[in-house]
Amino acid sequence: MIRKHRAHPLWFAYALHRFSGLALALFLPAHFYILSKALTQPESLDTFLALTDNPMVKLAEFGLVFLLTVHFLGGLRLMAMEWLPWSDRQKTFAAVAVAGAFLVSGLFFLRVV
């Protein structure tokens, strides 16, 4: 059973922000590690980059761009909520964050497929 407060759109916005932040933080060390090979082991970086031809990797990239964008827009929404005198618009901004992230990551996706 879903507890009542978890059916609230703002709870979903909170959960999405936390999940995307956690996932991005876990992704960062791998991202940095791979890029740091550029100078010392360019052939091993190229071997890794060749993986990105795999459709599943493209889908994962789409996911990462979505997470980055939704965390970015969700963060703007959070700071707007904390610092700007808004109230009724909160749900709209939560929806805009998801829609905007989908738009941007969708654009990215269309470029890779």
Add this chain to the structure above:
Amino acid sequence: MLGVRLYMLQRLTALIMAPLTLGHIVVMIYAIQGGLSTAEILSRTQGSIWWLLFYGSFVVAVSLHAAIGLRVIVHEMLGLKRLALNVFTLVISLLLLFMGARAVLAVTLS
């Protein structure tokens, strides 16, 4: 668990990263066209003081931001407190800073 200073640092790094993230997204959508290669990445970034500053400041901000964010999660969900929580935050931020600096230098130094 988050004092005023860490709270403000989290918001400050977020504000610094807002335009950097937008820039990063634009670069990704532009760079990914036709696939990626080491040579292509290096031809764009190597020897550029601007990319060094752009991604260098991004790495500093994200190292602090991610460490503080993980600090909140670890405290709320795993119950880590006081010294252990401070050590955790410090280790994560230094680890990300070190790895991120290595990555930025690898693609910008010529």
